[in-house]
Ligand SMILES: [Fe+2]
């Protein structure tokens with residue numbers, strides 16, 4: 069299956085046309101469903117980046133200000149590419165989508181919306197998201213949609229580092245001191261109710277067979293990886309019930325409204341302005 | 344660049360008693376070569392450098408805060424990305440500088456304690472608030488711009504590790520200045536409200552940015568010694584003058600005015616004259632009574648304290664790993 073209007077498809081290949089600017093300049097036109105799919109992945113990356121960038125100037129050590137900043141920057145890059153591509157369906161820019169959509173129109177999962185907790189909570193969330201995103205982008209690299217495939221092929225290399233970062237910290241915290249073990253386990257317990265939502269198939273992913281990744285297909289590899297890292301870190305797989313979610317349908321946590329209020333405030337004070 | 348230090352070829356040093364080590368040190372300074380960590384150096388040189396480099400490092404770290412405030416609200420995703428990268432660069436600068444300071448024998452943890460207990464100072468400019476998005480532009484253009492004027496000559500500093508750290512830092516600072524100028528350029532060419540925002544920011548940051556070069560030469564007791572040691576190459580007023588000469592045409596290109604009625608070209612001097620700066624305010628801010636001193640310190644202290652358990656965990660894990668490795672290698676040896 070192709071996603072409408074691929075006259076410039078040859079320009080979209082690995083190592084080429086991967087940034088938001090390149091995608092915007094390539095004259096692409098994503099079809100509606102592909103745009104919806106790109107939007108949800110873009111929203112996940114955008115909100116997680118927004119959450120993570122909070123740490124810059126607040127991290128436990130300078131090296132972590134830099135590392136977490138790096139990851140936030142990578143995620144923002146993924147969001148920009150995905151939202152730019154999504155915007156091509158309706159003549160919108162990445163900024164139209166990021167700053168001028170209301171809460172109901174965002175389709176991010178609840179995991180990325182959770183209020184920031186301590187460093188253990190952040191590492192737990194990063195571990196879960198990065199392991200999921202690694203499997204996601206690995207699979208999406210083979211998408212029939214060349215733009216999504218190219219974005220994914222670039223992203224997966226970066227996410228590999230994010231996995232490594234979270235994995236290393238899970239081990240340090242799990243194995244470090246009594247307090248760090250307790251906090252890391254608590255972080256895992258807090259984010260765990262939001263894991264299932266990552267792997268839910270729905271009408272959209274069903275319709276986009278070959279283009280989108282079936283989220284449920286990623287679960288076994290994720291489970292394997294998470295079991296390994298938890299075992300190495302002397303941490304336990306949480307046994308907590310799953311939360312009611314609905315992020316993909318625009319049903320969000322209260323916290324998302326606050327994230328968006330802050331993120332969008334300045335842009336909305338000056339509609340139509342350029343920066 | 345010519346060396347403008349008038350004492351360059353005469354008395355480069357300190358003491359009257361001339362040990363062979365002192366003579367060797369003096370010779371290195373005189374020949375414009377570099378002192379390296381293992382070379383002998385006078386205690387006063389070591390102390391002055393440790394002070395300067397660590398204050399510079401602290402400034403980079405505290406300097407992350409005013410602009411860091413705007414990461415969450417940056418008005419476009421592209422600007423957000425550039426800003427994250429910039430603030431992250433400043434953390435990197437802090438790291439290189441702490442490493443350079445450590446080569447003089449004081450560990451980073453001690454330097455950090457000096458910052459947190461208020462014993463060490465940092466650049467007073469970061470005690471001013473970044474109230475609007477335009478302040479991010481003004482900080483990049485004026486504050487990073489002033490930092491470049493200060494730091495380019497430091498690339499030739501007599502102490503090797505500091506000079507080399509500055510080479511890396513300066514490359515990034517010039518990106519920062521460019522980006523700040525671009526932010527202001529977009530605003531100055533935007534809506535009337537955006538242009539006003541840009542002008543307000545420049546009005547607020549102009550004076551404090553000029554004060555980043557330190558007190559006037561007549562009032563700067565440490566400068567002379569520092570120039571003799573070739574740590575500093577130009578006086579505070581010389582650097583300030585260069586900075587003013589640089590920013591006047593840049594402000595014109597932006598279509599913004601600089602808030603100084605005395606600013607005018609002096610044909611005779613071949614430089615811009617500028618008005619008196621408020622040095623009472625400078626001293627007040629430096630001594631702790633600026634608009635944000637307490638806030639900046641509280642932020643840093645909180646981050647340090649809340650991160651303690653993480654650093655302890657990392658250290659404990661590293662110790663356990665080392666124990667395992669020692670045991671393994673012992674086993675190997677006995678195998
Ligand atoms: Fe810097």
Ligand SMILES: [Fe+2]
Nearest residue numbers: 433487516519
């Ligand atoms: Fe800078």
